[in-house]
Amino acid sequence: MAKQLSWVPEDVEMGRPSAARVYDYLLGGGHNFAADRELAERFARALPGSRDIARLNRAFLRRGVLFLIENGIRQFLDIGSGIPTVGNVHEIAQAVDPTIRVVYVDNEPVAVAHSQLLLEHNDRAAAVEADLVHPDGVLDHPAVHGLLDLDQPLGLLMVGVFHFVPPERAPLELLARYRERLAPGSYLALSHFTADTRPAEMAAMVEVMSNSRDPIHPRTRAEIAELFTGFELVNPGVVPTADWHPVAPADDVAGPEREQIYAGVGRKTATG
Amino acid sequence: MPGVPVRGPWSRSGLAREWAVAMATSGYVPLGHETIERELEELVDVLFDVLLAEPFAPAPAEEVGTGLADLGFTTPTGLSRTVELLVRRLPAHPELLDVHRLPDKVASVVGALTDSYAFAVRNFVFDQQEELKRALLRAKERAERQLWLSEARFREVFSGSPVGIAITDVDGALVETNWAIREMLGYSGAELAGRDLVDLVHPDHAAAVREAYRSLNEGVSGRLRERGQLLHKDGDPVWAYLAASVLRDANGAPRYHVTMVEDITELRLLQHQLTRQNLHDPLTGLPNRQFLVSRLTDLFARPEPVDLTLFLLEVDGLAVVNEGLGHDAGDALLRMVAHRLHGLVGEDPRAMLVRTGGDEFAVAIEGEPPELARWAADINAELAEPIYVGEQGIAASVSIGIVRQVAGELVFASAAELLRAAEVALRRVTVRGKRQWGLFDPNLDSRERARAGLAAAMPGAWENGELEIRFEPAVAADGRQPLGALATLAWNHPKRGLVRHGECIALAEQTGLSVPIAQWVLRTALERARQADSDVPVAVPLTADQAHDPDLVGTVGDLLAGLDFGASRLWIGMPVSALRDEQGEARDNLQVLAATGVNTYLHGFGLGYEDLACMEDLPARAVEIAPDLVQRLARNPGTVVERAVRDLVPLVREHGAGVLVDGIETEQQAEWWTRLGVDALRGPLFADTSW
Ligand SMILES: C[S@@+](CC[C@H](N)C(=O)[O-])C[C@H]1O[C@@H](n2cnc3c(N)ncnc32)[C@H](O)[C@@H]1O
Numbered sequence: 028m029a030k031q032l033s034w035v036p037e038d039v040e041m042g043r044p045s046a047a048r049v050y051d052y053l054l055g056g057g058h059n060f061a062a063d064r065e066l067a068e069r070f071a072r073a074l075p076g077s078r079d080i081a082r083l084n085r086a087f088l089r090r091g092v093l094f095l096i097e098n099g100i101r102q103f104l105d106i107g108s109g110i111p112t113v114g115n116v117h118e119i120a121q122a123v124d125p126t127i128r129v130v131y132v133d134n135e136p137v138a139v140a141h142s143q144l145l146l147e148h149n150d151r152a153a154a155v156e157a158d159l160v161h162p163d164g165v166l167d168h169p170a171v172h173g174l175l176d177l178d179q180p181l182g183l184l185m186v187g188v189f190h191f192v193p194p195e196r197a198p199l200e201l202l203a204r205y206r207e208r209l210a211p212g213s214y215l216a217l218s219h220f221t222a223d224t225r226p227a228e229m230a231a232m233v234e235v236m237s238n239s240r241d242p243i244h245p246r247t248r249a250e251i252a253e254l255f256t257g258f259e260l261v262n263p264g265v266v267p268t269a270d271w272h273p274v275a276p277a278d279d280v281a282g283p284e285r286e287q288i289y290a291g292v293g294r295k296t297a298t299g
Numbered sequence: 300m301p302g303v304p305v306r307g308p309w310s311r312s313g314l315a316r317e318w319a320v321a322m323a324t325s326g327y328v329p330l331g332h333e334t335i336e337r338e339l340e341e342l343v344d345v346l347f348d349v350l351l352a353e354p355f356a357p358a359p360a361e362e363v364g365t366g367l368a369d370l371g372f373t374t375p376t377g378l379s380r381t382v383e384l385l386v387r388r389l390p391a392h393p394e395l396l397d398v399h400r401l402p403d404k405v406a407s408v409v410g411a412l413t414d415s416y417a418f419a420v421r422n423f424v425f426d427q428q429e430e431l432k433r434a435l436l437r438a439k440e441r442a443e444r445q446l447w448l449s450e451a452r453f454r455e456v457f458s459g460s461p462v463g464i465a466i467t468d469v470d471g472a473l474v475e476t477n478w479a480i481r482e483m484l485g486y487s488g489a490e491l492a493g494r495d496l497v498d499l500v501h502p503d504h505a506a507a508v509r510e511a512y513r514s515l516n517e518g519v520s521g522r523l524r525e526r527g528q529l530l531h532k533d534g535d536p537v538w539a540y541l542a543a544s545v546l547r548d549a550n551g552a553p554r555y556h557v558t559m560v561e562d563i564t565e566l567r568l569l570q571h572q573l574t575r576q577n578l579h580d581p582l583t584g585l586p587n588r589q590f591l592v593s594r595l596t597d598l599f600a601r602p603e604p605v606d607l608t609l610f611l612l613e614v615d616g617l618a619v620v621n622e623g624l625g626h627d628a629g630d631a632l633l634r635m636v637a638h639r640l641h642g643l644v645g646e647d648p649r650a651m652l653v654r655t656g657g658d659e660f661a662v663a664i665e666g667e668p669p670e671l672a673r674w675a676a677d678i679n680a681e682l683a684e685p686i687y688v689g690e691q692g693i694a695a696s697v698s699i700g701i702v703r704q705v706a707g708e709l710v711f712a713s714a715a716e717l718l719r720a721a722e723v724a725l726r727r728v729t730v731r732g733k734r735q736w737g738l739f740d741p742n743l744d745s746r747e748r749a750r751a752g753l754a755a756a757m758p759g760a761w762e763n764g765e766l767e768i769r770f771e772p773a774v775a776a777d778g779r780q781p782l783g784a785l786a787t788l789a790w791n792h793p794k795r796g797l798v799r800h801g802e803c804i805a806l807a808e809q810t811g812l813s814v815p816i817a818q819w820v821l822r823t824a825l826e827r828a829r830q831a832d833s834d835v836p837v838a839v840p841l842t843a844d845q846a847h848d849p850d851l852v853g854t855v856g857d858l859l860a861g862l863d864f865g866a867s868r869l870w871i872g873m874p875v876s877a878l879r880d881e882q883g884e885a886r887d888n889l890q891v892l893a894a895t896g897v898n899t900y901l902h903g904f905g906l907g908y909e910d911l912a913c914m915e916d917l918p919a920r921a922v923e924i925a926p927d928l929v930q931r932l933a934r935n936p937g938t939v940v941e942r943a944v945r946d947l948v949p950l951v952r953e954h955g956a957g958v959l960v961d962g963i964e965t966e967q968q969a970e971w972w973t974r975l976g977v978d979a980l981r982g983p984l985f986a987d988t989s990w
Binding site (some may be wrong): 048054055056057058059060078079081082085086089110113114118119136137138139140141143144274275276277280 | 424
């Protein structure tokens with residue numbers, strides 16, 4: 028075997044910094060390598076208030092999930108779920124109702140392996156490696172089929188992930204395909220970077236991430252609202268994360284960083 | 300007085316509320332705000348208890364630091380805000396006004412809290428780093444496995460394909476060729492390696508083909524499809540379809556071309572009604588393979604099946620002659636073989652003699668076949684008379700694969716199938732040595748195909764989790780208590796049922812999966828062992844390929860470190876047969892493993908002096924007696940072999956190595972070996988041992 032030609036190109040480069048681990052670091056987690064921390068520090072320098080931005084986003088994820096559960100959702104598809112740091116969707120949801128099912132999707136192999144290790148003994152949650160830009164690949168994945176019933180309403184979470192989709196991947200069509208395959212009564216919860224405020228800082232952050240494995244593409248509020256086409260936005264619509272159903276003092280901050288990520292939740296109507 | 304609740308911002312709950320607000324924005328904690336307040340209130344109570352207690356002892360305040368970290372507050376900001384708040388509020392708190400030397404006590408309490416907080420956060424980060432490392436290891440392992448699987452699948456297609464496949468580098472130099480293309484062009488693999496693929500193309504077509512590869516490289520087109528003429532080694536044209544694609548590296552730069560070559564000469568021959576001349580081999584003057592195929596095809600086209608015997612003869616050791624004495628000598632030898640074969644069958648109107656390839660001839664005989672053994676002996680007797688090339692006398696011999704179509708018994712569907720069967724028979728006999736002959740055996744063929752099928756299914760089965768690891772106990776010879784667990788492989792085949800360890804590893808070696816499977820076995824065995832309550836030693840027996848794996852030491856080291864598994868709990872077994880071989884890496888691997896504290900043992904150990912020499916030269920801690928030796932002694936007691944074994948065991952033990960015996964089936968065997976003084980036993984007898 029030893030001298031055989033290896034014909035498969037090697038692209039297994041696990042050491043490269045990833046958005047998942049940068050985010051973990053910004054949230055105060057320890058699931059990151061030196062290279063990630065270095066990138067995260069540059070990220071934070073370019074975009075002051077990054078730690079709060081990350082925290083507000085994560086807090087929106089929690090409130091969004093609880094909101095959907097209150098509205099009867101019992102199964103979640105969490106796309107771009109990242110490193111299982113603190114306050115993972117299955118932990119939030121299964122604390123309310125242990126029968127809730129959750130499938131995590133991410134395209135970063137280490138984050139997926141990590142989630143799988145964490146879920147080894149949870150038969151109501153699974154993690155799969157797949158790419159958001161292939162809706163049918165995600166929805167037809169055996170693990171999705173095994174746990175979720177697409178004929179029933181479902182909570183589709185795309186929190187802090189859609190800004191990784193470049194314009195040339197036809198974002199609207201992508202979301203349309205997801206929507207088409209969901210049962211009426213399903214919800215989409217989405218949050219997204221914007222450069223509507225602090226454009227200079229945003230541009231600097233985009234620049235920092237441009238050479239990583241996860242470049243970022245901020246969108247305007249109108250563009251983000253358009254992603255909800257076919258979904259009925261629940262109040263208050265597409266707003267800064269801090270303004271989406273805040274409940275605790277920590278859900279808001281005073282500075283401009285409160286406006287850096289827009290969030291919204293929409294419901295697929297019978298006709299949508 | 301302590302205990303009397305004070306209301307308002309100066310109450311304990313007021314302090315907790317203030318603390319909660321300060322903490323909530325220090326980092327993300329997935330708790331509702333009321334929960335945070337409630338939890339912090341309990342910590343406030345602890346602080347007050349410490350400050351109010353007589354005599355004063357700050358230690359219980361450590362609970363507060365740990366408690367904060369447990370709640371999920373782990374950022375430096377969380378700590379600074381806590382310290383700031385407590386130092387501001389506690390010394391002035393109405394409930395604490397009577398406390399003697401309050402500022403000193405607050406300082407001590409905050410010190411204890413800070414210490415324990417830092418300590419807890421440190422452990423928290425270590426745990427997370429550890430977790431991340433495991434995730435990384437797992438993701439890497441999966442990626443490697445996928446790489447191997449796709450590689451193994453490619454290997455399968457590559458070597459088994461009837462279509463010629465050539466892999467060339469971007470400059471067109473051949474890197475690898477498969478059997479089919481060598482056959483098609485009459486070259487050996489070594490002759491082709493490094494040659495320019497375009498050199499094998501007929502000069503009329505070379506320029507076009509070269510151009511096509513260039514546009515492929517430049518990405519102008521993604522695929523190449525060309526019809527053209529290649530040149531057989533002996534100068535004959537071979538019409539072929541070439542289909543090529545580019546393999547790119549991670550950066551998208553072209554790295555290799557894979558070219559599929561399909562021989563369409565036969566088609567071409569029909570199309571052009573080529574003359575007899577093109578159906579002849581210029582070296583020997585005999586008809587060539589195409590001639591044979593077209594004649595056989597004619598025969599098969601007849602409505603009634605005909606009795607037909609096809610002999611495929613391969614000249615033994617032609618390559619040796621070519622290399623040692625030059626190609627002229629080889630050519631002379633081939634002409635001699637052709638001449639003498641012609642002498643034997645040339646006059647027979649029912650027989651047809653052709654040269655089918657480089658060192659291959661075929662004789663087809665219609666009707667009543669000759670007596671096979673006689674015929675084969677006659678041929679080799681005829682060839683044994685040497686010919687002289689210069690001073691040098693050379694004799695030839697042939698190996699013969701035979702297939703018989705007997706109308707009513709074994710009928711082939713086409714000329715190609717008949718030829719394939721003869722090829723199978725020939726390849727099977729050449730494995731046995733020179734001057735062999737053998738008849739095509741359809742049963743053997745189907746068994747081998749079944750086995751090949753099983754081998755081909757293995758990568759998929761592995762991926763689907765049909766392969767599993769079973770632990771087999773090794774017990775102490777005296778007392779029979781379990782000493783360790785041996786990791787063996789089992790395959791729950793959905794149709795065939797259980798495929799056992801021995802066959803699994805043979806199949807794995809066949810498909811080239813043996814090294815990645817060994818890595819998986821090692822990892823899984825260690826992971827499972829780590830989860831077990833006891834710390835029984837774990838043994839992993841390796842095959843020869845695995846023992847020679849240049850990455851073995853690295854793999855084992857990474858696993859031990861990654862899983863925090865004590866080296867001394869692991870036993871790695873290597874086959875003595877691999878260690879006798881001074882060439883490979885196995886000996887080095889064993890020495891380095893032993894030096895890093897891993898236990899090693901030699902399995903398949905027997906009576907040969909080389910086995911003892913291995914034991915003497917290498918730092919193995921034990922040897923395992925092979926099961927066939929155990930069985931032999933059980934069948935033939937009181938023989939010379941038995942006496943040698945009686946001497947062997949004390950010799951090994953005196954040398955300081957332990958003796959394990961594999962394959963114990965009966966109580967009697969167990970007792971016999973125990974009396975000899977061996978240390979440990981394993982085998983079917985102990986299948987039910989539990990630990
Ligand atoms: C910042 S994390 C978000 C984690 C979590 N959803 C949250 O908001 O708290 C973004 C994740 O999206 C993943 N990601 C980026 N592009 C993706 C894609 N095309 N398909 C799936 N996941 C993707 C990254 O690997 C990363 O783990």
